[in-house]
Amino acid sequence: MDIQYQGESLLPGQLGQFFIILSFGSALLSCISYLFATKYKEDRSWHQLARIGFFINVAAVIGIGSCLFYIIYNHLFEYHYAWSHSSRTLPVYYIISSFWEGQEGSFWLWMFWQAILAVVVVARSRQWEDPVMTTIMLCQAVLASMLIGIEVLGERVGSSPFILLRQALEAPIFSRPDYLTMIADGNGLNPLLQNYWMVIHPPTLFLGFASMIVPFAYGIAGLWQRKYKEWLHAALPWSLFAVMVLGAGIIMGSFWAYEALNFGGFWAWDPVENASIIPWFTLIAAVHVILAYKNSGHAYFTATFLVLISFVLVIYASFLTRSGVLGETSVHAFTDLGMYWQLVAFNLLFLGIMAYFLISRWKELPITKKDEDTYSREFWLFIGALILVVACVQIIATTSIPVFNALFGTKVAPPVDAVAHYNKWQTAFAIVVLLLTAIGQFLKYKRTTPKVFYVKLLVSLIVSVLLTAILVYVTKVYVNVLFIVLSFAAVFSLVANARVLGDAFKGRWKLAGSSVAHIGFALLIIGALVAAATNKVVSLNAGGSIPIAGFEEREKPGENLFLYINQPMKMDGYTITYVGDSVAAPNVYYKVNYERKNEKGDVVEQFQLTPNAQQNPKMGLIGTPSTRHYLTRDIYTIVTSAPKLDDPTAHAHDEQGHQANEGYDEPTIQLVQVGDTLRYKNGFVIVKGVDRNATLQNMPLANGDLLFALQLEVHAVTGEVYSAHPKYLIKNGNPFDFAHDIADQGLRFRFTKIVPDKGMELMIYQKPLPEKKWIVMKAIEFPYINFFWCGTIIMTIGFLLSIFRRNKELKRKMA
Amino acid sequence: MKKGAILGIIIIAVAIAMIVSIYTDSSTYASFKDAQQTASEIHVVGELNKTKTLYYNPTKDANYFAFYMVDHDGTECKVVFNGAKPQDFERSEQIVLTGKMVGNEFHASKILMKCPSKYNKDQVEVTESKA
Numbered sequence: 036m037d038i039q040y041q042g043e044s045l046l047p048g049q050l051g052q053f054f055i056i057l058s059f060g061s062a063l064l065s066c067i068s069y070l071f072a073t074k075y076k077e078d079r080s081w082h083q084l085a086r087i088g089f090f091i092n093v094a095a096v097i098g099i100g101s102c103l104f105y106i107i108y109n110h111l112f113e114y115h116y117a118w119s120h121s122s123r124t125l126p127v128y129y130i131i132s133s134f135w136e137g138q139e140g141s142f143w144l145w146m147f148w149q150a151i152l153a154v155v156v157v158a159r160s161r162q163w164e165d166p167v168m169t170t171i172m173l174c175q176a177v178l179a180s181m182l183i184g185i186e187v188l189g190e191r192v193g194s195s196p197f198i199l200l201r202q203a204l205e206a207p208i209f210s211r212p213d214y215l216t217m218i219a220d221g222n223g224l225n226p227l228l229q230n231y232w233m234v235i236h237p238p239t240l241f242l243g244f245a246s247m248i249v250p251f252a253y254g255i256a257g258l259w260q261r262k263y264k265e266w267l268h269a270a271l272p273w274s275l276f277a278v279m280v281l282g283a284g285i286i287m288g289s290f291w292a293y294e295a296l297n298f299g300g301f302w303a304w305d306p307v308e309n310a311s312i313i314p315w316f317t318l319i320a321a322v323h324v325i326l327a328y329k330n331s332g333h334a335y336f337t338a339t340f341l342v343l344i345s346f347v348l349v350i351y352a353s354f355l356t357r358s359g360v361l362g363e364t365s366v367h368a369f370t371d372l373g374m375y376w377q378l379v380a381f382n383l384l385f386l387g388i389m390a391y392f393l394i395s396r397w398k399e400l401p402i403t404k405k406d407e408d409t410y411s412r413e414f415w416l417f418i419g420a421l422i423l424v425v426a427c428v429q430i431i432a433t434t435s436i437p438v439f440n441a442l443f444g445t446k447v448a449p450p451v452d453a454v455a456h457y458n459k460w461q462t463a464f465a466i467v468v469l470l471l472t473a474i475g476q477f478l479k480y481k482r483t484t485p486k487v488f489y490v491k492l493l494v495s496l497i498v499s500v501l502l503t504a505i506l507v508y509v510t511k512v513y514v515n516v517l518f519i520v521l522s523f524a525a526v527f528s529l530v531a532n533a534r535v536l537g538d539a540f541k542g543r544w545k546l547a548g549s550s551v552a553h554i555g556f557a558l559l560i561i562g563a564l565v566a567a568a569t570n571k572v573v574s575l576n577a578g579g580s581i582p583i584a585g586f587e588e589r590e591k592p593g594e595n596l597f598l599y600i601n602q603p604m605k606m607d608g609y610t611i612t613y614v615g616d617s618v619a620a621p622n623v624y625y626k627v628n629y630e631r632k633n634e635k636g637d638v639v640e641q642f643q644l645t646p647n648a649q650q651n652p653k654m655g656l657i658g659t660p661s662t663r664h665y666l667t668r669d670i671y672t673i674v675t676s677a678p679k680l681d682d683p684t685a686h687a688h689d690e691q692g693h694q695a696n697e698g699y700d701e702p703t704i705q706l707v708q709v710g711d712t713l714r715y716k717n718g719f720v721i722v723k724g725v726d727r728n729a730t731l732q733n734m735p736l737a738n739g740d741l742l743f744a745l746q747l748e749v750h751a752v753t754g755e756v757y758s759a760h761p762k763y764l765i766k767n768g769n770p771f772d773f774a775h776d777i778a779d780q781g782l783r784f785r786f787t788k789i790v791p792d793k794g795m796e797l798m799i800y801q802k803p804l805p806e807k808k809w810i811v812m813k814a815i816e817f818p819y820i821n822f823f824w825c826g827t828i829i830m831t832i833g834f835l836l837s838i839f840r841r842n843k844e845l846k847r848k849m850a
Numbered sequence: 851m852k853k854g855a856i857l858g859i860i861i862i863a864v865a866i867a868m869i870v871s872i873y874t875d876s877s878t879y880a881s882f883k884d885a886q887q888t889a890s891e892i893h894v895v896g897e898l899n900k901t902k903t904l905y906y907n908p909t910k911d912a913n914y915f916a917f918y919m920v921d922h923d924g925t926e927c928k929v930v931f932n933g934a935k936p937q938d939f940e941r942s943e944q945i946v947l948t949g950k951m952v953g954n955e956f957h958a959s960k961i962l963m964k965c966p967s968k969y970n971k972d973q974v975e976v977t978e979s980k981a
Contacts, residue, residue: 409853418857425861429868436876448893450875451948460868595934597912675934676908811912811934 040201042215043113048197051102055195058095058146059179064088066172073165073260082165089157089168092175093150099143099182103196107134112218115203116140116196122223132233133224135241138357138372139182139196144238146178148245156249163269166256167249170388174248177381181374194372226649226657232291236284240311243281244349247314249273250321251346251385254339258392263335263401267325268848270342272841274322279834281315286827293671293820295659300570301823302563304457306361309434310352316427318345320420327413327420330480334417335401341420343389348431350385354378361437410485412478419471426464433457458567462517465560469524472553473499473531495534499527510565510819518568521560528557548840552833555826562822573607573670574814595675598627600808613810614643622647622659625674625810629663644672646812668818676811699783699800706794716801717780718751720759725795729762731773741765745786745795749777761786761797774800882927885951891959894947896921898939906935919945919956929956936961 065088072081103116107130112118120140121133135141153171160167184195200218201209208214250270257266288308293301302308321341328338355361358375407414433456436449450456477483477491503523512518532550539547574596598604598613612628624645631640646661660673705713713720722745729744736742742764749757761784762773774785781802788796878884880892899918906915915931917939929947942963949958 407853414853421857421861425864425868428865429872432868433872433876436872446879448877448879450872451877451891451893456872456875460871595908595912597908676906676912809909811908813934 038210038212040113040215041213043199044109044111045113047102047105047111048114048199051099051106051197052195054095054098054102055179055182055184055197058092058099059176059183061088061091061095062172062176062179065092066169066176069165069169069172073169076165085165085168085172086157089153089172092172093154096143096146096150099196100147103140103143104130104134106197110221112221113200113215114196115198115200118200118218118221120222120224122221124220125224125229128231128234129224129229132228132237135237136224136228137196138374139194141237141241142178142181143196144241145245146175146182148238148242149175149178149248152246152249156252160269163253163256163266166260167252170252170255171248174385177384181377181381190376191373192377194374226659227295229649230291230295230659232287232294236287236291239280239287240284243277243284244311244314244352246273246277246280247318247346247349250277250318250342251389254342255388255392258339258396261396261399263396263399267328267338268845271322271325271329272838272845274318274325274342275834275838275841278315278318278322279831279838281311281318282834283827283831285311285315286824290824294662301566301820304453306434306437307356309430310355313427313430313434314345314348314352316423316430317341317348320423320427321345323416323423324420327416331407331411331413332401333403333405333407333413335403337417337420339400340393341424343393347382347386347389350378350382354382355434355438360441408482410478410483410488412475412480412483415471415475415478419468419475422464422467422471426461426468429460429464430457462521466517466521466524469521469528469557469560472556473524473528476531476535476550476553495527495530499523499530502526502530506561510569512565512568515568518564521564525557525560525564529554529561532557548833548835548837550833551836552830555828555830555833557826558822558829559826562820562824562826566817566820566823570815570817572813573609573816574812595811595813597811598809606814607816611814613808613812616808622649623677625677625812627661627672627810627812629670644670646672646674648674648677664821666821668816669820671815671817672812673814674810674812678809699781699802702783702785702798702800704787704796704798706790707797708794713797713799715780715782715799717753718749720784720799721748721750722746722797723748723758726760729760731762731764737766740767743786743789743795745784745797747775747784749780749782751780755779759784763787763789763795879946881921881923882925882951882956883923885956889950891948891950894919894921894949894956896945896947898942898945899926900940904935904939908934916955919947927956928954929958931958931961936963939963 065085068081068085068088072078072085075081105111106114107117107121108127110117110121110123116137116139120136121130125133135144149171153168153175156167156171157164181193182195183193184198185192201214208217211217250273253266253270253273257263257270285308288311289301292303318341321338324334324338324341327334357372358378360375407417433449433453436447439445440447473495474492477488477495500523503519503526506526507513507519507522510522512522532553535550536547536554539550572594574594596604596606596611598611600613600615603610603612608631610630610632612630614626614628616623616625618624624647627644627646629640629642629644630638633639642663644661644663647659649657649659658674660671662672663670707713707722709722709724711722713722724746726744726746727742729742730736731742742762744760744762747759747761749759751757757777757780759775759777759782761775763786764771764773770788772785772787774783776783783800785798785800786795787798790796877892879895880888882894882896885892885894896919899920902918904915904917912934913932915933915935917929918926919929920926929949930952939961944963946962947956947958948960948962949956951957
């Protein structure tokens with residue numbers, strides 16, 4: 036039986052699905068045609084067919100994106116993707132981030148960038164186009180297959196973003212033709228992703244990933260066409276571009292983590308972070324070995340291998356993050372969409388291509404048997420690259436523990452303190468790499484005179500030792516010998532590269548790129564080291580709280596600080612006060628004032644931070660930090676707990692005459708006389724007198740009825756005075772009472788009995804005092820973190836300069 | 851001897867050291883019973899006992915959070931965490947604790963929760979809109 040569903044807009048989905056099939060088909064057609072165009076060079080029709088296929092593919096990829104965007108933008112919740120990743124309240128710029136919150140959207144992003152890059156390749160690569168595009172279009176076809184979402188022989192191939200909600204889920208409402216009217220809103224975007232960095236970080240990262248296919252494709256083309264040397268020249272600018280963009284993308288992710296996440300830092304060695312840094316390391320190593328090869332003819336195989344393996348590692352990274360294999364070791368990974376084996380196949384396909392060409396061409400590769408000179412730059416470039424690879428192997432090995440578990444059925448857990456484990460190894464590698472970036476600058480390609488080398492080295496060495504001493508003293512990293520050594524290595528690299536940069540100002544601009552990038556890297560390491568080694572939690576809860584039974588033997592003081600509103604607390608030289616909050620739905624901004632005084636009591640520093648928290652119905656309280664940035668340090672503040680926002684419907688409405696005294700505490704019952712003074716939580720009550728001539732509004736009094744009203748005067752501590760008249764009635768011999776409420780004070784008075792000679796019975800009901808507002812917050816000081824960000828920018832500029840230089844070289848060669 | 855060969859030997863030595871280090875640093879997923887027998891920090895995987903109340907009262911102590919967790923063997927244990935209650939803890943489906951036993955309580959230094967339900971699990975929320 037078919038149900039005629041109402042209100043569904045099926046066209047964009049069908050169109051989108053058509054574009055997916057079209058992009059898959061056209062990519063495959065283009066790949067095969069390029070393959071034949073490479074084989075039969077004289078027949079240009081293959082080349083033309085390949086180009087037609089390629090342009091159709093570009094159009095189809097753009098078509099997929101447009102359809103998906105249309106669906107999300109117009110809140111077409113009949114589509115699963117729109118329903119699960121966006122909502123009506125989402126601002127437009129976050130609709131962009133919801134676009135790539137899901138796996139399908141991020142695959143599309145990858146496809147899109149790959150298509151754009153391919154356009155550049157087609158426009159510029161001339162005789163390389165056919166073989167290079169064969170590989171790129173193969174990858175494009177594989178990516179398109181990730182979106183197809185059909186079943187082949189019982190195995191699901193791909194996951195389509197255009198699947199309908201009722202196809203994706205099973206729920207009783209889908210038996211109703213008008214089910215759409217019952218779906219008011221989508222699931223919304225994860226609040227952690229509602230950050231401006233999330234608009235820009237994924238596209239940059241994926242551009243980096245996507246651009247890694249180009250050097251890979253050149254490498255394969257070079258081996259395939261037996262142009263063993265030429266391809267390296269063409270691949271170098273592309274490799275530099277990929278390294279630059281991926282590096283920037285990774286650091287943006289780190290900025291996002293620092294600005295928006297609550298783990299209190301910029302790098303956590305999470306498997307997802309590691310997965311993206313692994314190919315970055317190998318490609319950086321590749322760039323250095325290509326340079327060594329270009330200038331000396333040594334290390335050909337290493338250069339080729341590193342370029343090729345980098346892209347295979349990109350695919351491995353997407354396997355790690357998308358297959359669900361990481362399981363409980365990562366909080367950031369995507370959940371499994373049932374594409375585990377498809378991702379494995381993607382990996383094996385490109386690994387297989389790489390292995391095939393390396394093995395089949397092995398005997399023809401221009402590998403030198405001669406030994407390099409120890410006093411040559413290429414030798415140390417090569418060593419540096421090897422160190423990077425070894426560092427990479429360590430990251431891969433630890434990150435892949437869940438993969439080994441899946442492979443061998445073991446149950447090994449990752450290190451308990453993962454950050455310490457990684458830092459232990461990577462600090463050592465960073466020291467060696469930094470020293471090499473310094474030493475390399477004193478060496479020439481091929482052969483350097485040892486005497487000249489040592490003289491130059493000595494001067495820089497002395498300068499660096501002095502600067503290190505100052506740096507270590509100022510930043511207080513002298514607690515650990517390794518930190519001092521790392522600082523020295525970074526400073527040495529800085530000094531040596533600054534020297535080269537100094538030469539650049541005298542006209543040797545050619546070398547500026549590498550030294551600028553090295554300076555940036557050294558600064559980045561200094562910033563990371565100082566911020567990570569000396570950051571301290573300033574909200575230490577050492578005093579002020581009463582230890583709870585059974586927990587007195589706490590090893591460290593708590594890191595979270597409890598603050599009542601308008602109640603200042605001293606914290607590490609600061610007086611901090613939580614002064615209030617403002618609501619900008621769905622976020623609550625908590626205003627926290629920081630104030631620091633000098634000995635005289637003058638305020639020397641004053642600022643307000645507004646960490647916010649989203650009280651998300653699906654995720655609870657999601658805190659977003661607020662950070663005060665200074666040149667030399669940051670004060671990072673995050674709310675870790677806060678009272679639940681008042682739900683207006685939860686209040687019971689008490690009205691006069693209500694039987695139930697709900698919402699009030701247990702009453703106090705007292706016998707009072709005129710002139711008595713009684714206390715209550717917020718003030719006192721004076722019994723002024725008894726009115727015997729009281730009247731009731733709606734009830735006429737019959738003869739013999741007795742009505743008394745108690746005259747009370749209520750004084751609140753805040754100065755307000757109220758009067759109250761609870762009444763007591765005896766009608767037909769039966770007692771009744773009429774309560775009087777003072778809503779402002781949360782008070783209710785009942786006059787319930789008259790005991791002759793003793794007094795009048797007065798019941799006082801009080802509402803519990805409104806809870807004082809409070810927050811629990813955590814504050815961390817990150818000193819000198821600006822070195823980290825600054826280094827990143829400088830490094831990126833360095834890469835950019837190198838790209839220009841190598842590109843110019845390439846043009847000269849081709850001309 | 852060629853320099854390349856020396857290099858190769860050094861790299862192999864470093865690689866072996868690394869693998870040994872990873873092996874010794876890595877821990878195992880254990881149960882509360884295993885935790886009782888060791889003094890070192892280990893991982894315990896389990897589920898929150900949602901029938902028992904969570905204790906977190908920031909007005910008393912912002913750094914004390916206690917709850918009951920059932921591990922994969924079915925053993926229940928009180929867990930104490932020296933910190934604020936993690937966001938959305940009640941909804942967690944699986945918890946990975948890092949820590950050690952102190953008496954009869956498990957003192958966690960790190961809590962990792964798996965809450966795929968928050969955005970990925972597909973539950974249609976239906977709101978009846980009445981005319």
